Amino acid sequence: MKKTLTINISGTIFHIEEDAYEELQKYMVVLKKYFGKDDEGNEIFADIEARIAEIFTEKTSGKNQAITLDWVKELIETLGTPENFSEEAGEEEPLAGQKTRKRKLYRDPEQTVLGGVCGGLAVYFNMDPVVIRLIVVLIALLTSGAGILVYLILWVAVPKAVTTTQRLEMKGEEVTIKNIEKFLKDEVDAVKESYKKIRKSSFFSRRKS
Incomplete structure (x- = not known):
């Protein structure tokens, strides 16, 4: 029988075998060192930690089982290591025959007019959100309002993409460290760019004066 420990990963308590804990601890130290101690690095590390908690929660759900060394090794292989990044640089497009991750349907918080349903459908089907909204309006008119009921059902049933993991899954991207x-x-770059545009705007100049 192996010795087990109790650990806290992103607010979730897990039981883990001692050899698995040592391997996981080494991995976390490498990641922490790679991303640094500034605010941006801490945010990235926190999201990675949350993803690790999600993976282990899925594996232990309904099971009274501690995290094993094999699970930790599988986790590291799935998420990747900083050493892999340089090898993967430049490989933006999938190779011929390589499978792409299937997209998951979420409500898109960045393309929200009401509930983000149309924005989520636009990402899922790789279409312009405006086109999706026009289709929804047309269906609502042709079905005497029944389309609105379908929209409300989707609003309730489809979760909003809040976490980084969900945002990546929505776009069909692998949830890896990279x-x-x-x-x-x-x-962060998008926020900085938006801030620069605001500063250059005539409204900001008038307010400053």
Whole structure:
């Protein structure tokens, strides 16, 4: 019988075998060192930690079982390591015959007019959100309002893409360390770009005066 420990990963308590804990601890130290101690690095690390908790929760759900070394090794292989990043650089497009991850349907918080349903459908089907909204309106008119009921059902039934994992799954991207890092950095860059545009706007100049 192996010795087990109790650990807290992103607010969730797990039981883990001692050898698995040592392997996981080494992995976490490498990640923490790679991403650094600034705010951006801490945010990326927190999202990775949340993803690790999600994976282990799925594996232990309904089972009274501690995390094993094999699970930790599988986790590391799935998420990747910093050493893999340089090898994967430049491989933006999938190779011929390589499978792409199937997209999951979520409500898109970035394309929201009411509940983000149309925005989520647009991402799922890779279409313009405006086109989806026009289709929804047309269906609502042709079905005497029945389309509105379907929209409300989807609003309730389809979850909103809140976490980084959900946002990546919505776009059909693998939830790896590399993609989590890229996603968060792209968001930071987008915020910075928006801030620059606001500062350059005539409204901001008038307010400053």
